[in-house]
Amino acid sequence: MANILVTGSNGQLGSEIRELASKTVGLTFTFTDIKELDITSPEALSKFVKDKNFRYLINCAAYTNVDKAEEDKDTARLINATAVKNLAQLSIDNNIIPIHISTDYVFSGEGFKPYTENESTDPQGIYGKTKFEGEELLRNICQKHIIIRTSWLYSPFGKNFLKTMLNLGRDKTELGVIVDQIGTPTYAHDLAFSILKIIENIDKNKDFKDYGTYHYSNEGVCSWFDFASEIQIAANNNCKINTIESKDFECLAKRPYYSVLNKSKIKHIFDLDIPHWRVRISHCINRIIS
Ligand SMILES: NC(=O)c1ccc[n+]([C@@H]2O[C@H](COP(=O)([O-])OP(=O)(O)OC[C@H]3O[C@@H](n4cnc5c(N)ncnc54)[C@H](OP(=O)(O)O)[C@@H]3O)[C@@H](O)[C@H]2O)c1
Numbered sequence: 001m002a003n004i005l006v007t008g009s010n011g012q013l014g015s016e017i018r019e020l021a022s023k024t025v026g027l028t029f030t031f032t033d034i035k036e037l038d039i040t041s042p043e044a045l046s047k048f049v050k051d052k053n054f055r056y057l058i059n060c061a062a063y064t065n066v067d068k069a070e071e072d073k074d075t076a077r078l079i080n081a082t083a084v085k086n087l088a089q090l091s092i093d094n095n096i097i098p099i100h101i102s103t104d105y106v107f108s109g110e111g112f113k114p115y116t117e118n119e120s121t122d123p124q125g126i127y128g129k130t131k132f133e134g135e136e137l138l139r140n141i142c143q144k145h146i147i148i149r150t151s152w153l154y155s156p157f158g159k160n161f162l163k164t165m166l167n168l169g170r171d172k173t174e175l176g177v178i179v180d181q182i183g184t185p186t187y188a189h190d191l192a193f194s195i196l197k198i199i200e201n202i203d204k205n206k207d208f209k210d211y212g213t214y215h216y217s218n219e220g221v222c223s224w225f226d227f228a229s230e231i232q233i234a235a236n237n238n239c240k241i242n243t244i245e246s247k248d249f250e251c252l253a254k255r256p257y258y259s260v261l262n263k264s265k266i267k268h269i270f271d272l273d274i275p276h277w278r279v280r281i282s283h284c285i286n287r288i289i290s
Contacts, residue, residue: 004199
């Protein structure tokens with residue numbers, strides 16, 4: 001039975017894995033967040049895993065505040081890069097396979113077709129830069145790893161675009177939402193499900209060799225405007241969504257204009273069936289409402 005350590009498990013993705021874990025047979029989970037296990041401390045990590053025989057580590061911990069990272073570079077680097085180096089070393093020392101989550105922000109956002117895993121990276125802000133540094137540290141230290149880059153994560157947990165739009169749409173009659181940034185939303189529930197499927201896949205294939213970097217989001221392409229409009233429809237909100245341009249919406253960190261991820265590799269290697277972003281909004285809203 002695969003024994004799995006989850007770090008940063010009180011966040012969006014970690015919470016979704018926790019929910020699925022209770023319905024999953026054949027996998028054993030230990031859920032931790034910074035209070036139980038601070039991934040920036042190599043000593044705490046070694047002490048925690050000692051004699052526990054973990055086979056997999058899912059790292060959901062990260063510094064995810066993209067704007068704040070611009071002013072708090074050191075903390076962002078400590079959590080997104082240095083701590084990932086700690087996890088890489090821990091994995092080597094304890095024969096653990098790390099599954100680490102990264103981001104579409106490693107790309108410049110100036111592309112015009114879905115990014116494959118081999119395409120050159122060029123992160124534009126501190127968040128993307130430190131996440132890429134974390135990826136590189138993991139690749140260099142621990143050969144048997146899985147890195148999953150994802151985008152526009154939402155869930156019933158924590159703060160995210162869907163929850164913000166849902167609440168604003170209830171209170172307001174009109175809203176302006178950015179139309180010139182294109183990407184794909186990812187329902188954290190679907191990503192969590194796929195991560196568990198990936199572990200099951202690796203676990204039952206003793207000759208598994210396809211370690212490395214993968215891309216995952218829901219299927220399809222949209223702007224934040226499209227996403228916000230669908231949220232209002234799914235929620236039956238009577239709020240008109242108007243378009244605004246990125247230049248009219250000031251924020252500290254530069255956002256990619258185009259960050260659609262090509263998912264051919266992950267679908268092929270792990271035989272995943274990925275739902276379209278449009279059909280998953282109601283599922284999340286129903287969970288929030290109930
Ligand atoms: N959110 C997105 O739109 C998005 C998009 C693309 C990729 N990703 C990536 O997807 C992954 C999951 O994102 P998410 O949205 O689920 O993140 P999240 O909700 O921000 O959760 C991250 C969790 O990590 C915890 N954490 C922070 N520092 C830690 C430490 N030193 N040790 C242990 N835990 C620590 C956080 O605690 P505190 O809350 O107390 O800090 C939080 O519970 C991340 O790698 C992120 O970079 C996210």
